[in-house]
Amino acid sequence: MYSDELKKKTKNFxxxxxxxxxxxKKEIEGLLMPSPEITSSPEHLILKLDNGYNTGIxxxxxxxxxxxxxxxxxxxxxEYDQETDWHPHSKSExxxxxxxxxNTGGTVASKVDYRTGAxxxxxxxxxxxxxxxxxxxxxxxxxxQVSETMSEDIGYKNWIEMAEEADKALKQNDGVVIxxxxxxxxxxxxxxxxxxxxxxVVFTGAQRSTDRGSSDSAMNLICSTIMAxxxxxxxxxxxxxxxSDDYCxxxxxxxxxxxxxxxxxxxxxxxxxxVAKIWPDGKIKGIQDPLNRSGELDTKFDPKVExxxxxxxxxxxxxxxxxxxxxxxxxxxxxxxxxxxTQARKSWIPSIKAAVNSGVPVVVCTQTLYGRxxxxxxxxxxxxxxxxxxxxxxxxxxxxxYVKLGWVLGHTKKMDKVQEMMHENYAGEFNxxxxxxxxxx
Amino acid sequence: MYSDELKKKTKNFxxxxxxxxxxxKKEIEGLLMPSPEITSSPEHLILKLDNGYNTGIxxxxxxxxxxxxxxxxxxxxxEYDQETDWHPHSKSExxxxxxxxxNTGGTVASKVDYRTGAxxxxxxxxxxxxxxxxxxxxxxxxxxQVSETMSEDIGYKNWIEMAEEADKALKQNDGVVIxxxxxxxxxxxxxxxxxxxxxxVVFTGAQRSTDRGSSDSAMNLICSTIMAxxxxxxxxxxxxxxxSDDYCxxxxxxxxxxxxxxxxxxxxxxxxxxVAKIWPDGKIKGIQDPLNRSGELDTKFDPKVExxxxxxxxxxxxxxxxxxxxxxxxxxxxxxxxxxxTQARKSWIPSIKAAVNSGVPVVVCTQTLYGRxxxxxxxxxxxxxxxxxxxxxxxxxxxxxYVKLGWVLGHTKKMDKVQEMMHENYAGEFNxxxxxxxxxx
Numbered sequence: 008m009y010s011d012e013l014k015k016k017t018k019n020f021x022x023x024x025x026x027x028x029x030x031x032k033k034e035i036e037g038l039l040m041p042s043p044e045i046t047s048s049p050e051h052l053i054l055k056l057d058n059g060y061n062t063g064i065x066x067x068x069x070x071x072x073x074x075x076x077x078x079x080x081x082x083x084x085x086e087y088d089q090e091t092d093w094h095p096h097s098k099s100e101x102x103x104x105x106x107x108x109x110n111t112g113g114t115v116a117s118k119v120d121y122r123t124g125a126x127x128x129x130x131x132x133x134x135x136x137x138x139x140x141x142x143x144x145x146x147x148x149x150x151x152q153v154s155e156t157m158s159e160d161i162g163y164k165n166w167i168e169m170a171e172e173a174d175k176a177l178k179q180n181d182g183v184v185i186x187x188x189x190x191x192x193x194x195x196x197x198x199x200x201x202x203x204x205x206x207x208v209v210f211t212g213a214q215r216s217t218d219r220g221s222s223d224s225a226m227n228l229i230c231s232t233i234m235a236x237x238x239x240x241x242x243x244x245x246x247x248x249x250x251s252d253d254y255c256x257x258x259x260x261x262x263x264x265x266x267x268x269x270x271x272x273x274x275x276x277x278x279x280x281x282v283a284k285i286w287p288d289g290k291i292k293g294i295q296d297p298l299n300r301s302g303e304l305d306t307k308f309d310p311k312v313e314x315x316x317x318x319x320x321x322x323x324x325x326x327x328x329x330x331x332x333x334x335x336x337x338x339x340x341x342x343x344x345x346x347x348x349t350q351a352r353k354s355w356i357p358s359i360k361a362a363v364n365s366g367v368p369v370v371v372c373t374q375t376l377y378g379r380x381x382x383x384x385x386x387x388x389x390x391x392x393x394x395x396x397x398x399x400x401x402x403x404x405x406x407x408x409y410v411k412l413g414w415v416l417g418h419t420k421k422m423d424k425v426q427e428m429m430h431e432n433y434a435g436e437f438n439x440x441x442x443x444x445x446x447x448x
Numbered sequence: 449m450y451s452d453e454l455k456k457k458t459k460n461f462x463x464x465x466x467x468x469x470x471x472x473k474k475e476i477e478g479l480l481m482p483s484p485e486i487t488s489s490p491e492h493l494i495l496k497l498d499n500g501y502n503t504g505i506x507x508x509x510x511x512x513x514x515x516x517x518x519x520x521x522x523x524x525x526x527e528y529d530q531e532t533d534w535h536p537h538s539k540s541e542x543x544x545x546x547x548x549x550x551n552t553g554g555t556v557a558s559k560v561d562y563r564t565g566a567x568x569x570x571x572x573x574x575x576x577x578x579x580x581x582x583x584x585x586x587x588x589x590x591x592x593q594v595s596e597t598m599s600e601d602i603g604y605k606n607w608i609e610m611a612e613e614a615d616k617a618l619k620q621n622d623g624v625v626i627x628x629x630x631x632x633x634x635x636x637x638x639x640x641x642x643x644x645x646x647x648x649v650v651f652t653g654a655q656r657s658t659d660r661g662s663s664d665s666a667m668n669l670i671c672s673t674i675m676a677x678x679x680x681x682x683x684x685x686x687x688x689x690x691x692s693d694d695y696c697x698x699x700x701x702x703x704x705x706x707x708x709x710x711x712x713x714x715x716x717x718x719x720x721x722x723v724a725k726i727w728p729d730g731k732i733k734g735i736q737d738p739l740n741r742s743g744e745l746d747t748k749f750d751p752k753v754e755x756x757x758x759x760x761x762x763x764x765x766x767x768x769x770x771x772x773x774x775x776x777x778x779x780x781x782x783x784x785x786x787x788x789x790t791q792a793r794k795s796w797i798p799s800i801k802a803a804v805n806s807g808v809p810v811v812v813c814t815q816t817l818y819g820r821x822x823x824x825x826x827x828x829x830x831x832x833x834x835x836x837x838x839x840x841x842x843x844x845x846x847x848x849x850y851v852k853l854g855w856v857l858g859h860t861k862k863m864d865k866v867q868e869m870m871h872e873n874y875a876g877e878f879n880x881x882x883x884x885x886x887x888x889x
Contacts, residue, residue, distance in 0.1 A: 040661070055662070159787035159828060162761040190784030194760045220481075221496075250884050267887055268785050268819030275888070310761055310793075316781075318850065319635045320603040320751055328769050340757075342600055343631030344709050351603025352751075378709030387600060409759065443691050446708055447716070447888045 009042045010049045012066050017052065020072065028054060028064055029071040035064065036075050062383075101147030106184055106235045107176040108132045108148060111169060112156040113188025115213040115224050129155070130217060135186060138217050139225045142232040145289060149180060158188025163413065166198035167306045173199065173208050174304040182207040182235030184228070189214060189265055189273065192244060196260030197410040200242040200434035204302025208242040209235045209257065214271050223247050223271045230255035230285040239297040241282055242434070247271040248284065256281035259298075261407045261436035264376065276448055277376050278402040278438050298435050307417030311335040314409045316374060317347045317355060326358035330367055335420065336412045337362060339397075340405045341371045345380030349387050360395040368416075368425045372400035372408050377446050398426050403436050411436060450483045451490040453507050458493065461513065469495060469505055470512040476505065477516050503824075542588030547625055547676045548617040549573045549589060552610060553597040554629025556654035556665050570596070571658060576627060579658050580666045583673040586730060590621060599629025604854065607639035608747045614640065614649050615745040623648040623676030625669070630655060630706060630714065633685060637701030638851040641683040641875035645743025649683040650676045650698065655712050664688050664712045671696035671726040680738040682723055683875070688712040689725065697722035700739075702848045702877035705817065717889055718817050719843040719879050739876050748858035752776040755850045757815060758788045758796060767799035771808055776861065777853040778803060780838075781846045782812045786821030790828050801836040809857075809866045813841035813849050818887050837863075839870050844877050852877060 009017070020026050022041040027034050037054035051063035052072075110116055110132035118129045130138075132150035142148060153172055156165060173183045187195055189212040196210045211231040213224035223246070231245040234257050244263040248256040249272050262279035284292045313329050317339055329337060339359075341347050347355035359369050371391065373380050379402035382392035391397050400408045408429075415428040438445075450458070461467050463482040468475050478495035492504035493513075551557055551573035559570045571579075573591035583589060594613055597606060614624045628636055630653040637651045652672040654665035664687070672686040675698050685704040689697040690713050703720035725733045754770050758780055770778060780800075782788050788796035800810050812832070814821050820843035823833035832838050841849045849870075856869040879886075 156791075157787075157826065157828065159758075159783055159789050160791040162789070162791075162793055166760075190787055191760050265784065265816050266818050268814045268816045268821070270819060270884065270887055272887075273816065273819070313763060313766075314757055314759055316755055316757055317600075318755055318847065319607075319632050322754060322773075324773070325754075325766070325769070328766070332763075332765070343706065346598075346600035346631055348600050348603070350597075350601040351606070373709045375706050375709045375714065377707050378711060378714070380709070385598065387598065406759065443711065446711055446713075 008049055009052070010066060013042075013050065013052055016066065016069055016072050025075055026054070027073050027075040028052065028069055029073065030064065030068045031070065035062070037062070104146050104181040104236045105179070106146040106148055106182050106232050107151060107180045108136060108184045108186060109151045109153055109169065109172050109176065110135060110186045111153050111161070111165065111188075113158055113186065113212050114216050115186045115211070115227070116155065117216040118218050132186065135217055135224070135228070139228045141225070141229050141287070145229070145233050146181070146236050148232070149176070151176065156188070158190035158192065161188065161191050161195060163198070163308055163310045166195055166202065167308065169195065170199050170202035170304060170306050173203060177205065177208075181238060182209065184209045184211060184231045184235050186228075187212050189246075193260070193263045193265055193274070194406055194410055196242060196244050196263055197404075197407045197436075198414070200260035200436075201411060201414040202306045202308075203242055203304060204240075204300050204434060206241045207235045207237055207239050210244045210260070211246060214269060214273060223252070226252050226287050227255060229287045233285050233289055233291060234283065237291065239282075240300050241297050243282060244274050245285065246274045248281070252287075254284055254286045257283045257285060259435045261434045262404070262438070264404055264406065276445070277404055278379070278441055278445055279435070280445060280448060308413050309335050309416035310413055312338065312409060312413045312416065314338045314340070314405060316340040317342060319348070320352045321348060323348070323353055323355040323358040326355070326362055330362050330365060334367060336367060336416050336425075337369045338400070338405055338408045338412055339369060339371045340374040341380070342374060344384055344388060345371045345373055345382065345391070345399060346385070346387060347371070347391060349390070356390060356395050359391065359397055363396045363422070366420065366422065368398055368412070368422060368429070370398045370400050370408050370412055370429060372403055372405040374405070376404065378402070379441065398429050401430075401437055402441055407436050449490055450493070451507060454483075454491065454493055457507065457510055457513050466516055467495070468514050468516040469493065469510055470514065471505065471509045472511065476503070478503070545587050545622040545677045546620070547587040547589055547623050547673050548592060548621045549577060549625045549627060550592045550594055550610065550613050550617065551576060551627045552594050552602070552606065552629075554599055554627065554653050555657050556627045556652070556668070557596065558657040559659050573627065576658055576665070576669070580669045582666070582670050582728070586670070586674050587622070587677050589673070590617070592617065597629070599631035599633065602629065602632050602636060604639070604749055604751045607636055607643065608749065610636065611640050611643035611745060611747050614644060618646065618649075622679060623650065625650045625652060625672045625676050627669075628653050630687075634701070634704045634706055634715070635847055635851055637683060637685050637704055638845075638848045638877075639855070641701035641877075642852060642855040643747045644683055644745060645681075645741050645875060647682045648676045648678055648680050651685045651701070652687060655710060655714060664693070667693050667728050668696060670728045674726050674730055674732060675724065678732065680723075681741050682738050684723060685715050686726065687715045689722070693728075695725055695727045698724045698726060700876045702875045703845070703879070705845055705847065717886070718845055719820070719882055719886055720876070721886060721889060749854050750776050750857035751854055753779065753850060753854045753857065755779045755781070755846060757781040758783060760789070761793045762789060764789070764794055764796040764799040767796070767803055771803050771806060775808060777809050777811070777857050777866075779811045779813060779841070779846055779849045779853055781815040782821070783815060785825055785829060786812045786814055786823065786832070786840060787826070787828060788812070788832060790831070797831060797836050800832065800838055804837045804863070807861065807863065809839055809853070809863060809870070811839045811841050811849050811853055811870060813844055813846040815846070817845065819843070820882065839867050842871075842878055843882055848877050
């Protein structure tokens, strides 16, 4: 039961109603919760926050309880039709607009060797395009061969090369399609999201090599070419949305993840919706508003970052090992809301604290992938984020945080600046409007 | 175009038809594929395998091409109704059957401290049960308090303790419910799947503490108690199947993963369907056949195992570090079909080869989580699995492989025996009938 003072302060509201609590320092919005029948803290007003958790506010801190203002209306889902104004800044002679295909290798550029059954990167950008003539229905096509690298061998130097090539291409074309191996495509797409901050840069590939009848490569290339013609300032991945050949999704590069080793619809948006739905006949429908940004090429990158996973009975000394080895930043895949072990075997907290104190920022994401890190719910979390000064990765994918931390460290080594940049939303890597139906989209 | 000899051998079949190819060594089933118009290998018969990949078989190796036998009919989904024969081996005086609740801590055993908003493990098994009186409608309830540990601090010693307590309890009760923090519940459920190999052992917990009105704890406990009364020899996780309070899923312990940091329906089956669907009114419906097994308690476990992730530009020296540090086994989360970097920065292959040659088995799973490792598709994979002798984790979760490898190493250190045991299906950790609709179930 609430104290008399709290009863008075909330007399205009019923439990369950949305209220705004004004304190000296801030205004907090949430649902008014009833106080438990038996409680040790009747002077604490209980508020259910939008993140689903409850918070308690002491009555002495409450200046006023009022009705919240109307929330901003949600952005209306826009429909884009295939019109000529898709190409508002056509930079070429080609009326249909101009798309450059940059080939880096991978299964989409592979042929099967039927003697062994194995596949090897072999096709050039031109050869890939010649197998899918339909792409010329939507755009004039240019080509650039950058490498012949399978997914597992792509590294940060390839990211820089791709970004430079895409930047050059965007000066002369309406958009860029980058063909890439699928396994690490989401790492590359995240990297170019930070390196370029403009677009359209559309990564695509195939789960079955292009010379096979059952290949998904044709539809992926067609949809990607259509997406690259939109002029949107987005960098992302365009692949099959379903196991059938019906339509593709364009997923923001910082929110995409390969979630299946072989399915055509392996790429899913994590903590996000796709940006657009694209049909191979040229129709395209926006699912959310594209990012509004236009940055310059910025490939400053520090590759001395490592990604470490926390699990039951795991060894925190691996943190010390990386620090001793000269790492400049660490990303930890914590459990649940962003936990690391604090007992079992050995606590991770001292190693994290030592890393941070020696100048190595430690970012914690969640290994659940979906959902977000929340540094306020459990006491162990407060120790990790407020005492050991780990940086919360919020709802960012561990893979995106790994790429972003390298990019941030390419710009500054100052701990407070690193924290500030890690929490700035450069490329849609954070989603403040995370909704339940984003789970397993 | 196929050679004349191949045309002759396949004359009774049309392209696309299912055939069985008999060679000296084995019989291979798949769809007969046409040979490409222009091919460098007309003597290779092309067969599309059930995993979606094509393979080539040289004509000299083909003894016969024949019709495949009728495949075994699929298991029929069974419906279980709440009848007394749920309790075929009731070991107590209680007519409704007897379920023991073993409490290990976690959010389900936590109370909110509204002064700080934080939650702490505080409730005993009895207190949890007293907040959910409905569980007594289905069973007589016994209690056992084992620890008060939050998820992040559960380690292998807790697994052994839980297994011993569950084993004792199963001798006197029809089933066991273990209340547990959710973050690492799937690691513990996997561990007990190997340690016990009988059941029912039902892990459950809560995403919101039990003393909250919005808690998911009540329904999870009720469904778990119902599941624990079935007598099935399964160990797994029983939690909300949807974001609403409608029904729960019981997911096999080796196939369950927490996929969302805060949603009620965070636990999902990966590469599997749930075993059963359970409504809080007592209805239970089987989705697949339960495992048929009844093993003895076997907690032999070697904790010297570590889990390492491979990613672009990642450092293979972390393998050497763990080996130098005295690790007895390693699990790698590879990319896609089970790759590790072979160029960019440095190849992982020599470090893996050195680890295996020094007696440390290396198991590779996929970081996509869904789908399986396939050691035959790409040449880099063949090097990893056939030359460096890494062990394929197939469709096993990396977390399950981590637990299993520790259990296997508790029984043997001989490399060939480790490989054999890692590939034996003890607790439903492999799913040979992986279907497309298992993705994002």
